[in-house]
Amino acid sequence: MKGLLKKDLLMxxxxxxxxxxxxxxxxxxxxxxTEEDGSGNFFFLVYPVLxxxxxxxxxxxxxERSHWDxxxxxxxxxxxxxxxxxxxxxxxxxxxFLALTMLSQAVxxxxxxxxxELGDLVGMLCLIGLLPPAVMLPICFRWGVEKARILYYxxxxxxxxxxxxxxxxLMLAGAMRMGSATWLIPxxxxxxxxxxxxxSVKLYQKREF
Amino acid sequence: MNAIEIRGLEKHYxxxxxxxDLSLPRGCxxxxxxxxxxxxxxxxxxxxxxxxxxxxxxxxxxxxVKEENAALRERLxxxxxxxxxxxxxxxxxxxxxxxGVFRNWDKASFAALLKQLAIPEGKAFKDLSRGMKMKLSIAxxxxxGAELLILDEPTSGLDPVVRDEVVELFSEFxxxxxxxxxxSSHIVSDLEKLCDYIAFLHQGRLLLCEEKDRLxxxxxxxxxxxxxxxxxxxAAVIGSRRSPYGVSAVIRRDAVPAALxxxxxxxxxxxxxxxxxxxx
Numbered sequence: 109m110k111g112l113l114k115k116d117l118l119m120x121x122x123x124x125x126x127x128x129x130x131x132x133x134x135x136x137x138x139x140x141x142t143e144e145d146g147s148g149n150f151f152f153l154v155y156p157v158l159x160x161x162x163x164x165x166x167x168x169x170x171x172e173r174s175h176w177d178x179x180x181x182x183x184x185x186x187x188x189x190x191x192x193x194x195x196x197x198x199x200x201x202x203x204x205f206l207a208l209t210m211l212s213q214a215v216x217x218x219x220x221x222x223x224x225e226l227g228d229l230v231g232m233l234c235l236i237g238l239l240p241p242a243v244m245l246p247i248c249f250r251w252g253v254e255k256a257r258i259l260y261y262x263x264x265x266x267x268x269x270x271x272x273x274x275x276x277x278l279m280l281a282g283a284m285r286m287g288s289a290t291w292l293i294p295x296x297x298x299x300x301x302x303x304x305x306x307x308s309v310k311l312y313q314k315r316e317f
Numbered sequence: 318m319n320a321i322e323i324r325g326l327e328k329h330y331x332x333x334x335x336x337x338d339l340s341l342p343r344g345c346x347x348x349x350x351x352x353x354x355x356x357x358x359x360x361x362x363x364x365x366x367x368x369x370x371x372x373x374x375x376x377x378x379x380x381x382v383k384e385e386n387a388a389l390r391e392r393l394x395x396x397x398x399x400x401x402x403x404x405x406x407x408x409x410x411x412x413x414x415x416x417g418v419f420r421n422w423d424k425a426s427f428a429a430l431l432k433q434l435a436i437p438e439g440k441a442f443k444d445l446s447r448g449m450k451m452k453l454s455i456a457x458x459x460x461x462g463a464e465l466l467i468l469d470e471p472t473s474g475l476d477p478v479v480r481d482e483v484v485e486l487f488s489e490f491x492x493x494x495x496x497x498x499x500x501s502s503h504i505v506s507d508l509e510k511l512c513d514y515i516a517f518l519h520q521g522r523l524l525l526c527e528e529k530d531r532l533x534x535x536x537x538x539x540x541x542x543x544x545x546x547x548x549x550x551x552a553a554v555i556g557s558r559r560s561p562y563g564v565s566a567v568i569r570r571d572a573v574p575a576a577l578x579x580x581x582x583x584x585x586x587x588x589x590x591x592x593x594x595x596x597x
Contacts, residue, residue, distance in 0.1 A: 111417025115403060118414075122405035170403065179401025181367045182467075183418050184390040313384060317367040 112193040131156035139212030150271045157237035160201035164194040169253040178317040187312045195305045202237045231293035238297040242304035250311035320465050320497035326373035335521040344494035348508030349501040351518035357501040361469050394458030398470040404443035419461035427460035447474030468500040472507045484511050505585040537570045537579035556590030
């Protein structure tokens with residue numbers, strides 16, 4: 109797995125550095141764009157975690173173009189290891205951008221005495237960040253990135269439309285305040301991500317190149 | 318023990334069926350010759366576990382081929398027609414990646430091969446010429462103590478000087494009697510230079526698989542008038558090409574009259590005329 113991680117990190121540095129930089133800026137800006145009434149820029153808030161968690165899919169599309177998949181299947185790596193590396197990388201990228209976004213939010217919300225909202229926000233970002241890769245990665249591993257990409261656009265469309273309709277008024281201000289039940293959201297997102305991981309391992313073992 | 322044993326392999330795709338029995342003894346080089354779509358790459362993919370056969374058994378270095386056999390893959394050096402490396406990595410970075418993949422990765426050997434084959438260490442893979450890409454792929458395949466090389470069109474895109482150099486590397490590899498090479502190529506002259514055994518694949522079927530020297534002893538080339546050609550025993554003729562000046566034919570030496578002038582046949586002529594004869 110060490111070799112695969114090294115390869116993917118090299119690819120992130122080479123292909124995704126501007127996207128990563130943009131996400132860092134957005135993560136920082138998300139805090140400063142949050143208004144006192146709880147509204148803010150939904151895009152700045154969700155884009156970094158979303159991009160971080162779908163980083164493996166971005167890399168898989170480059171791999172498909174260079175026919176890495178076939179070559180990789182000849183290397184002394186189990187198919188499970190290949191899947192594990194991609195999920196691990198996606199989760200780490202998600203965690204990094206989640207931490208940055210939350211740090212930025214904390215800097216703004218804590219002085220206003222609104223620290224309680226941070227928990228709600230984590231729940232929402234976990235769902236938004238982990239749901240797309242959980243749905244797309246099994247499709248990528250079984251049928252390739254192109255088919256998964258179609259689904260991705262549909263999912264993003266639904267999420268952005270949902271965010272635009274209810275996000276500004278409800279997501280940041282009211283709907284996130286779900287009381288103790290909010291903590292179920294990240295748990296649910298993590299469970300979905302884990303189930304997707306197991307499914308991807310099974311599907312990738314059936315793949316022919 | 319054979320390095321490769323293929324028994325009753327079958328793989329069916331819409332419009333294409335592969336059926337094959339093949340073996341490669343250790344210490345030998347087997348050349349797989351065939352036109353585009355003959356089944357060379359499908360055979361190689363089946364040997365690598367990248368596709369699942371519909372029937373038959375395959376074993377490599379004494380172990381059955383499965384999708385999951387990391388220990389076996391440590392012992393294989395693979396060069397694919399399309400090497401498959403990320404476009405952005407340099408040869409040096411690729412060495413670092415492979416050091417994290419192969420337990421027996423030999424950094425010094427890889428560095429020496431890069432130098433020997435004049436591969437630039439700091440140039441991104443996408444900026445290398447086709448020949449350089451293939452050389453890099455060959456350098457990787459030879460840098461982790463592989464016992465069997467499986468090479469799909471490794472010499473395509475190489476200029477004649479480099480091809481000669483690479484062919485020499487492969488010959489050196491098989492000086493160890495435990496090593497073996499399966500190589501597919503369109504460039505039949507390379508295989509003629511390099512291989513101990515030649516296998517002809519045509520439309521998913523094995524036309525023949527024999528020792529190269531025996532093939533050259535067994536078959537010959539004749540140039541005859543149409544009338545003389547018609548008088549030949551048809552069982553002696555493997556394949557023929559008609560021209561306004563007569564007929565060139567590959568024949569079995571032992572099945573034609575001793576007085577008939579027979580020239581040595583090249584593997585390329587043998588293959589082309591066999592296929593052409595088949596078409597006729």
